[in-house]
Amino acid sequence: MKTVRPTLLLLLFMPLTQPAPPAQQDSRAVYESEYGADNFEETLYYYEDNYQDGKHIKEDVPMIIPENSFQLQRDDTATPLPPKKENDEMPTCLLCVCLSGSVYCEEIDIDTVPPLPKESAYLYARFNKIKKLTAKDFADIPNLRRLDFTGNLIEEIEDGTFSKLSLLEELSLAENQLLKLPALPPKLILFNAKHNKIKSRGIKASTFKKLNKLSFLYLDHNALESVPPNLPESLRIIHLQFNNITSITDDTFCKSNDTRYIRDRVEEIRLEGNPIDLGKHPNSFICLKRLPIGSYF
Template sequence: MLVDKMANIMRSMFFTFIFAPWVLSASARQHYHGAHSRKDIQLNEDAYLESRFKRDVTTVTDSDYDSDSVFLPADAAEDTAPGTADDLPTCLLCVCLTGSVYCEEVVPDMTSVPALPKETAYLYARYNKIKKITAKDFEDIVTLRRIDLTGNLISEIEDGAFLKLTLLEDLSLAENQLVKLPMLPAKLISFNANHNHLKTKGVKANAFKKLTKIVNLFLAHNELEAVPQIPETVRILHLQNNNISSISDDTFCKGNNTYYIRPNMNEIRLDGNPVNLAQYPNSFTCLKSLPIGRYH
């Protein structure tokens, strides 16, 4: 009996002085490590978010672009009036794929040519509110092959704006407010200036003379009073709905050479002009087909 009582006392002392403190200590260690683990996780998350933020706002350098990958956001354009697209990086407003930038009907309004990735070959910036093309807009983007600025508010293009684009083959300035044309790059294959306010005085006599590869020339729905000098390479010429009232034997042919044939010209549209083509029969003797227009 006495032995059992002594054993119970010993068990109580062991629990009170040895086991209980050990349990409390272990619990405290677990709580401590748990708290520190949660703190470490939070610190790691904070560090991750901070690094993401810094990465997002860091300016992208030229070396960041790779022609075989999707473009990263380009530098933001110069500061302009608040609330315009020019306040934001191009590739946040536009769709940037390898070699191509699509900026169509951008919201908020895009009022100038956006800053482009260096390797841009195709720019589609249609139906925005771009008002002016400056000499600096494309000076560093020598890889451009196609520019489509249809449906903007462009009324002015600075001299030399396109002259450094030695690879440019397709340029559309249709549906703008141009009253004169700039100098155009020599390798153009297709040029579209339909639906502007071009008059003959705004198109230099040699505006197209140096375009030795031009095939498609679209100048319809303007205010031209005469047919400009057309290169031999042109196959399709659209001049409908202008103010052309007369043509000459040298407009399309060579009046002093009755044997001359213009082999490339397949389509000429002069409909919607005040000119009566029947009055100029010698003007078409070199053509494979008659121009489309009024003959009575």
């Protein structure tokens, strides 16, 4: 009997053995570093196209899915996450429209001033149901330049509501229910409070006295019995039509003790719709370039 040589046995069994595969790594970073990002995506689509028919699925070859690319299966039962809040002002900017320092809260039936982003410069809150303005509404918003509350239900404005708004230039309180005016900020250029219920006793003697930049004053369609006192020299437009004004004096617009005084900035004074005969007060307009609009007989 011949002895089988060990070399022959080794040659017979060699085809039956294969080298063990290297430890598999499913890290996208490693794969992309070796083969590139494009090859990675092609490999992913290859697995999806060729290993989902039930015949070629291999347990030892897991599918590699790139992070944050897409979801293979949607879970309809999952509760959606609430929107991330960048700051405390986000709810207001969901309710209103915030755009480059302007906040638009028009016709949304709010009854109070919403919390505003601190960088707000313009607020448009027209045609809502706001009944009161308070000092805390604008306490932390020092950059406001324009406030518009036209068409609300405002009956009361707390003292000091506008005291910290040193940059405020335009304030509209038109078409509300006001009986009196609050203290106004010093840099106002335009003030509009037409179509309210303001009476003369609701305007203090100092209300307009220090407003040296005020150019446009709209107080028409109220219940004023007289022209407000101490109107600033800066005024260009004064609307007082359709009130209850019955008389004016030589010092209402001019200075009775200075015949050379000219009020040259005034472009328009409207007094029509008042129970006053302007023709009886000729000395009241001697300093004006244009006569007030109204009845003279």
